[in-house]
Amino acid sequence: MTGWTIEALHDDHAQALRESAVLYDSRTDHQRLRVFENGLFGRVLTLDDVVQVTERDNFIYHEMLTHVPILAHGAARRVLIVGGGDGGMAREVLRHASVEHVTMVEIDAGVVEFCKQYLPAISAGAFDDPRLELVIDDGAAFMRRDGPGHDVIIVDSTDPIGPGEVLFTDTFYGHAKRRLNAGGILVTQSGVPFVQGAELAGTMRAFTALFADATCYLATVPTYAGGPMAFGWGTDGDAREASLDVLATRLAKAGIETGYYTPEVHRAAFALPGYVKRLIA
Structure with missing residues (x-):
């Protein structure tokens, strides 16, 4: 459809976003980068026609991958x-x-600059x-090398295709654990389980072998379609x-105002529906 971006990440499901204006369209050494305006979501970034971030709903994804581990720690x-x-994380x-x-490790300088x-x-x-x-x-090469420890590691990867594929392997997760300080937390983008169940199951298989506490938590991001x-x-x-009280105290001390994250949402995000529980069992 002319004037629309069609994201066909899945064989039997797609989403379409209207383009009111295309602001950037260029291919780097690693991927095709596009930025366009959309009336509902504002500016939208796609990599190889797959939505990565939008101005309107990015706060949900970024808050839940940061404040959950940092405040839990x-x-x-x-x-x-x-x-x-994109710098949101x-x-x-x-x-x-x-x-x-x-420390932020990004494979593509072109993404950062544009x-x-x-x-x-x-x-x-x-x-x-x-x-x-x-x-x-x-990121995989960086993680293999010796370096200082971290209290929280956040893997903000693309889907497991192209440059992001190596960030979903058992070997990568093992190297990441080695870079955690005592009591450290590793969190990862693990896809939309209803349509990408194998992605989550693979991550949880690796995590279960590596960590005493291995699970997942959920958040609904409108432009990450499928649930x-x-x-x-x-x-x-x-x-x-x-506890809820501990999380609330830590959030108040941090003095951060959030659009999605609350201590109540934090606790509830780990309450998983049956189909997700079965994927990670």
């Missing part, structure tokens, strides 16, 4: 982000004044924060047991 000082070239992590250092220009509201100045160290590198999105959770600590 309670004392996170060093955070590693793998992927996240760094934006939310850096809202925590208690976080002293953030997001700064065409989607500045997503990063909201995060790239200028002196606590952020931006590393242009392959609630799952986020993998792995730790050897007891952070998931943080």
Whole structure:
């Protein structure tokens, strides 16, 4: 359809977004990048015609992949982000004044540069924060090397095709665990279980072998079509047991206003429907 972007990530299901204006369309060494305006979602970034982020609903995804592990941990000082070239994940992590250092590893410098220009509201100045160290590198290669430990590791990957495929392997997760400090937490983008069940099942199989506490939690992001999105959770600590009162106290101390995350949503996100429970069993 002329004037529409058709995302056909799944064989039997697609979504369409109207393009009121195309602002950017170019192929890098790794993928095709496009930014267009949509009347409902504002500016939309797609990679190889798959929606990655929008101005309107990105807060849900970014808040749930950052505030859940950071507030559950309670004392996170060093955070590693793998992927996240649009800067939204760094934006939310850096809202925590208690976080002293953030390393962001992005494979494609082109993504970072054009997001700064065409989607500045997503990063909201995060790239200028002196606590952020931006590393242009392959995330899997970076994780294999020795380096400092982290209290929280966030894998903000694309779907397991193309450059993002290596970020869904057992080997990658094993290397990530090695980079966690004691009591550290690994969280991952694990797809939409209703239409990408194998993706979540594979992640949970690896996490169960690696971590004492391995599960997932959910959030509904409108442009990630097909139902609630799952986020993998792995730790050897007891952070998931943080009570509602503890989470509320930590959020108040952080002084952060959120659009989706609340302590109640945090706790409820780990209450899984039957079809998801069966996928991760």
